[in-house]
Amino acid sequence: MITMLGAANLLLANPLFTNLDQIFVLLRNWLVGFFPVAIRPAAGVVLGVVAIVCVFPGLFALTTVFERKGLGRIQNRLGPNRVGPFGFFQPIADGIKSLTKEDVVPFRANAVVHFLAPLVLVVTVFMGFAVLPMGRNMVLVDMDSGLLFFFAMGAATELSVFMAGWSSRNKYSMLGAMRAVAQMISYEVVLLLSAVSVVMIAGSLSLPAIVAAQNQYTGSFPHWYIFTPWGLAGFVVFAIAATAESNRSPFDLPEGESELVAGYHTEYSGFKFALFFLGEYLAMFSLSGLGVTLFFGGWLAPFSFLNFVPSWIWFFGKVMFFIFVFIWMRGTLPRLRQDQLMNFAWKFTLPFTLLNLLVTALWRFMGEGWQRWVVCTIILAAAYVIFGRIEMRRQHFGPRKYRYAE
Amino acid sequence: MLGDGILKGMAETARNFFGSYVSKERLTTVEYPEQRIPTAENARVFPFLVYDGTDWEAGMRCVACQICEKECPPKCIYIDKSTDKKPDYVGKPQFYPARFDIDISVCMSCQICVEVCPFEAIKMDTQFELATDDRFGGLLYDRKELSRSNEYYHAIHPTEAAEVDARLAEEKAKVEAKAKAAAEAAAAKAAAAATQPAAPAKADSSGLAATAPEAASLTDATKPAGGGS
Known part of the structure; x- marks a missing residue:
């Protein structure tokens, strides 16, 4: 192990690997060099924005085809395999289709709001990427309150959803939007509170600082927050809330096609619908990125001897793993009922996260040692079992019994 | 405990996901235009006229008795009887259809024409790729388009054809x-x-x-x- 660590250090000192690790930063600096000195900072930011705006939609296109193929395999089907080799040009065909489709706006719709809704969604979702560290030194804006900014932008997506649903003047859109907003607001609380426990330990709202706080290794094992009792509990709740926030199955009630046609984007077609689709996937990427940053050490390597692999590969690898889990869950779980959704949010996840905050405080103030591991694990495990038993017990609905009338 | 059902379900879908790459039995998809499965022997789509020998006109079994035309529930068969006669399979001089049209856009594949035919002349086809861009002329089949050899009948319905031939x-x-x-x-x-x-x-x-x-x-x-x- 020592020799391996030595080798890793050697590799880190090697300029080739440093260059590979920082290739995008170096590329940006090189490109910025062509601009006049006065506008260099602005040019650097614009280049970063362009990179984000190109990379994530590209990832979205890849994800759609992988998702369809993966879901197919889960159901013992082949999935799309007609366009290009193994069907990998499917997103191009889909893109052409959505671009050439007629853009229908309902006659009674509020045209301005109807037009703005998908734009607001995509713009606010893209804003979230600004504060995510995607590799060593690879963060567009190193904000001191990055996490707060991220959640503020995440909350703005609810506005766009309601804009879409309300402006369409369609009862399905409206009901879908109301469901979506109810769901997103309920789970926003849980999402925020589960992230707060990380902030309590890291002592910073800046996402690069949170990654830096996890950048320690015992032997070759990392100090990611997922490997602590409160971190694991926080991550489980975070993952559930993130799934609900991004309207993914099993929390895809807002677009439950059996009862609501397509929910808030019923009245959208062509490219506007594609923007909603894009926004949904981008939200999934950004929430996965946030989950990776908060609990899985962001761009850090899982073992210290793997440090020579460029940091951005780790970040995107972890995000893609999360996406895979999202798709896996979509292929497994049926949709929840509205009352189940709300019960789960308010009666299980919220008390559990509040307790997790308490446990995180305990962890912080019990100091180093094995005692805090035992105490925190026992409290959380007991709470999980008890909450699960009491709050989530099966409710039997039957015909109403009248006590006096009969 | 809360969540163990989810884990069980995830394990099941993972087994299906990886299993579909390993075992061929799981992946039952037939990629249709390139791959086909043979049609079932008792499959039926639209009727066709059987002829013996190589010449469809000479060997046509139909004697234009017009029973099928009269029995057809949606009335999709149109027959004109010939004025002259020619010998049938036993050598008896018979009329033959000067016109025998079936409008397959009207036909409901009920097989009643097959059941009523006393001459074993009309049978059900298994050909289902009949799409056309001409919905009137293209779906009205004349007697030439409807004619299929007895060998073809043997190929698509072997058991039934053997019985018919024996009879x-x-x-x-x-x-x-x-x-x-x-x-x-x-x-x-x-x-x-x-x-x-x-x-x-x-x-x-x-x-x-x-x-x-x-x-x-x-x-x-x-x-x-x-x-x-």
Whole structure:
């Protein structure tokens, strides 16, 4: 192990690997060099924005085809395999289709709001990427309150959803939007509170600082927050809330096609619908990125001897793993009922996260040692079992019994 | 405990996901235009007309009796009877359809025409790729488009076709035996007449009886070699 660590250090000192690790930063600096000195900072930011705006939609296109193929395999089907080799040009065909489709706006719709809704969604979702560290030194804006900014932008997506649903003047859109907003607001609380426990330990709202706080290794094992009792509990709740926030199955009630046609984007077609689709996937990427940053050490390597692999590969690898889990869950779980959704949010996840905050405080103030591991694990495990038993017990609905009338 | 059902479900879907790459039995998809599975023997789509031999016009079994036209519930069969006659498979002179059209845009694939046909002339096809860009002319099939050889019938419905052929052969054998018996009787009579020379009226009837075996041998020539099996 020592020799391996030595080798890793050697590799880190090697300029080739440093260059590979920082290739995008170096590329940006090189490109910025062509601009006049006065506008260099602005040019650097614009280049970063362009990179984000190109990379994530590209990832979205890849994800759609992988998702369809993966879901197919889960159901013992082949999935799309007609366009290009193994069907990998499917997103191009889909893109052409959505671009050439007629853009229908309902006659009674509020045209301005109807037009703005998908734009607001995509713009606010893209804003979230600004504060995510995607590799060593690879963060567009190193904000001191990055996490707060991220959640503020995440909350703005609810506005766009309601804009879409309300402006369409369609009862399905409206009901879908109301469901979506109810769901997103309920789970926003849980999402925020589960992230707060990380902030309590890291002592910073800046996402690069949170990654830096996890950048320690015992032997070759990392100090990611997922490997602590409160971190694991926080991550489980975070993952559930993130799934609900991004309207993914099993929390895809807002677009439950059996009862609501397509929910808030019923009245959208062509490219506007594609923007909603894009926004949904981008939200999934950004929430996965946030989950990776908060609990899985962001761009850090899982073992210290793997440090020579460029940091951005780790970040995107972890995000893609999360996406895979999202798709896996979509292929497994049926949709929840509205009352189940709300019960789960308010009666299980919220008390559990509040307790997790308490446990995180305990962890912080019990100091180093094995005692805090035992105490925190026992409290959380007991709470999980008890909450699960009491709050989530099966409710039997039957015909109403009248006590006096009969 | 809360969540163990989810984990069980995830394990199940993971097993399906990886299993579909490993075992061929899981992946039951047939990629249709390139791969096909043979149609079931009792599949049926639209009717076709059976002919014996190689020439569809000469070997057509249909005798334009118009029973199918009358029985057809959606009235999608249109038949014009011919004015002349030609010999059928047993050699009996019969009408033939000068026009036999089926409008498959109207046909409901009920198979009633097949059930009522006394001549085994109309059967159900299994061909289902009938899409056309002309919905009127393209879906109205005339007798040439409807004609399929008996071999084709054997290929798509082997059991049923074998039964039909056996029945037809039996019928033909019966007719031939009858004709033979009649011919023998006529020959015997002619021989008897020869011994008694003063009988000119009998000679005409023996000449008429001789036409039946002749016609039978004519249909034998048009019938395929394996037709009777």
